[in-house]
Amino acid sequence: MVDNQASVRVLEKNGYIKEGVLHHYPFGREFHDVVMLAKLR
Structure with a gap:
């Protein structure tokens, strides 16, 4: 569960x-x- 939340935070950060x-x-x-x-290239 904690790992999942951490992953979501990382994805939000990247986004x-x-x-x-x-x-x-x-x-x-x-x-x-x-x-x-x-x-664009």
């Missing part, structure tokens, strides 16, 4: 990383743009 977490860091926006450009 929202591009929308929220990265923006809290100075390099967040830049990194986000690089990631998006990489996905």
Whole structure:
């Protein structure tokens, strides 16, 4: 049960990383743009 909850939290983190977490860091926006450009290629 605990492992399941941990997995869900990790998935949530991964899901929202591009929308929220990265923006809290100075390099967040830049990194986000690089990631998006990489996905478009």
